[in-house]
Amino acid sequence: xxxxxxxxxxxxxxxxxxxxxxxxxxxxxxxxLFWYVQYSRQRLQLLLRHISRESIxxxxxxxNKGETSFHLKKPFAQEEDSAMYYCALNARSQxxxxxxxxxxLSVKP
Amino acid sequence: xxxxxxxxxHLITATGQxxxxxxxxxxxxxxxxxxxxxxxxxxxxxxxYYNGEERAKGNILERFSAQQFPDLHSELNLSSLELGDSxxxxxxxxxxxxxxxxxxxxxxxxxxx
Numbered sequence: 001x002x003x004x005x006x007x008x009x010x011x012x013x014x015x016x017x018x019x020x021x022x023x024x025x026x027x028x029x030x031x032x033l034f035w036y037v038q039y040s041r042q043r044l045q046l047l048l049r050h051i052s053r054e055s056i057x058x059x060x061x062x063x064n065k066g067e068t069s070f071h072l073k074k075p076f077a078q079e080e081d082s083a084m085y086y087c088a089l090n091a092r093s094q095x096x097x098x099x100x101x102x103x104x105l106s107v108k109p
Numbered sequence: 110x111x112x113x114x115x116x117x118x119h120l121i122t123a124t125g126q127x128x129x130x131x132x133x134x135x136x137x138x139x140x141x142x143x144x145x146x147x148x149x150x151x152x153x154x155x156x157x158y159y160n161g162e163e164r165a166k167g168n169i170l171e172r173f174s175a176q177q178f179p180d181l182h183s184e185l186n187l188s189s190l191e192l193g194d195s196x197x198x199x200x201x202x203x204x205x206x207x208x209x210x211x212x213x214x215x216x217x218x219x220x221x222x
Binding site: 034036041042043044045046049086096097098099100101102 | 111113142144146151152154157165167197199201210211212213214215216
């Protein structure tokens with residue numbers, strides 16, 4: 001079954017601390033993965049896509065096919081990073097994006 | 110601004126009623142997706158249309174239906190509303206069929222009282 005798992009509902013860190021938001025996927029094929037961010041229940045915004053290997057707002061994510069993971073990382077968290085983060089898988093055979101349940105990141109001053 | 114427009118932004122209605130949510134995709138995008146976001150269920154995929162045809166169905170109730178019109182805008186119809194239908198309803202669009210990068214609208218916040 002195609003599935004995205006984000007094991008942590010809530011992650012709380014202090015400003016300046018490193019952050020890692022976990023994402024594991026299940027997909028029979030070559031995956032296409034994304035991270036979306038949602039501030040205060042506003043629209044979801046694309047943060048990263050694995051194929052571009054870019055760094056946005058200091059966040060990076062590396063696809064690890066062996067561990068079927070796509071964890072989101074940032075070395076030094078900022079208060080403005082506080083938001084909901086969703087990992088998503090392009091389920092081509094189903095024709096839609098499959099989202100994980102999301103992780104709420106809270107960065108404390 | 111993602112280019113995806115949803116109306117209305119807020120909607121308050123009574124149980125048993127019917128409402129229609131509207132979505133205009135980004136210019137040129139052929140695919141439209143509908144998602145429901147409730148506090149306890151997270152982001153749930155409802156349905157996808159591509160160039161006017163239904164292409165994928167998720168956890169959409171029989172009381173809900175959707176369509177995509179020739180001008181590519183889409184409507185999500187919710188009927189016999191229940192308190193549990195209160196949620197944020199997001200529309201997203203993408204250029205291609207098959208769940209590639211999607212751009213989201215700002216959502217319609219539905220409150221059923």
